[in-house]
């Protein structure tokens with residue numbers, strides 16, 4: 001019998017061709033659906049043991065619809081799998097798997113945002129676009145003179161540390177769990193308060209949990225150095241946006257680079273050119289000359305998209321052939337040190353807006 005996989009949320013502009021290529025290579029027949037899985041389109045999975053999804057929520061009720069159609073394996077083209085009710089899936093006899101991509105894309109992007117922030121690149125580009133070639137107000141700083149505090153030394157944080165080590169800047173690290181690799185590289189772990197007090201640039205690489213929601217708030221900002229620069233490619237909810245705006249307005253914060261913001265949901269990954277938006281904080285942030293914003297893009301590289309398409313299908317093949325599957329999620333497996341609570345998972349989903357994260 002031919003192996004068959006139903007793919008949901010298949011994006012025509014970057015994923016479809018890759019699915020067709022890898023489907024052919026792996027001998028898998030594909031049903032490609034552009035929409036998120038729901039009770040109405042679940043019938044597309046009839047005859048497929050495996051479905052391939054993105055970050056749309058898979059609660060118990062929806063899982064049981066898929067189980068009734070014979071689905072026994074769900075792979076998500078993301079690192080996080082908190083959007084799938086793991087317990088319900090296991091009770092229904094459904095195996096779940098993810099498709100992690102490498103940390104380099106997000107790490108590259110972080111280094112770029114750090115450099116753009118310290119060199120005032122937003123202002124430079126704006127001026128060049130209107131043939132204003134003046135120099136006043138756009139003098140930058142050199143990374144070698146700045147202490148960078150890296151919060152979160154998992155896959156991405158460690159890669160950022162490795163990348164930054166070539167710039168000669170002093171580095172400080174903070175994590176709930178210390179990494180031998182980081183320590184051996186000579187980067188000291190310090191307390192969060194020490195990061196606030198000593199870092200000229202702070203970069204965030206932790207998952208959003210109940211414990212670290214708004215970890216950068218008014219109090220934390222008040223402990224920071226004058227002119228501190230903050231880069232966030234992790235999750236918007238790690239920063240209290242109101243406090244960030246106040247810090248920028250009073251000049252305490254010298255520059256900001258944000259790939260993620262609070263309340264991204266419904267905004268990011270859609271074209272809102274002609275719309276009046278209801279996110280005042282984002283509008284304020286976009287207006288500041290020293291704030292660079294992008295729309296949750298750090299992951300989005302050719303390598304990442306190809307990796308998740310290929311590996312999600314390979315996982316399906318291994319499953320259908322009864323082979324050892326490196327992407328299978330074991331029950332109670334948690335990808336970060338502390339585990340992500342339901343509340344935090346809800347927030348992450350709200351912020352992710354149904355695309356890779």
Ligand code: NAI
Pocket residue numbers: 103106151152153154155156157174175176177205206207208209211212233234235259260296297298299300335336337338357
């Ligand atoms: P990871 O799981 O490898 O590392 C996370 C690290 O954070 C772990 O070392 C963990 O011990 C630490 N940690 C967890 N809670 C903490 C806390 N309260 N305080 C201090 N440390 C804590 O994750 P990875 O792959 O490095 O990703 C980091 C984050 O980057 C993700 O959770 C996600 O939010 C974000 N991300 C953003 C993307 C984007 O496109 N902007 C793409 C991929 C990930």
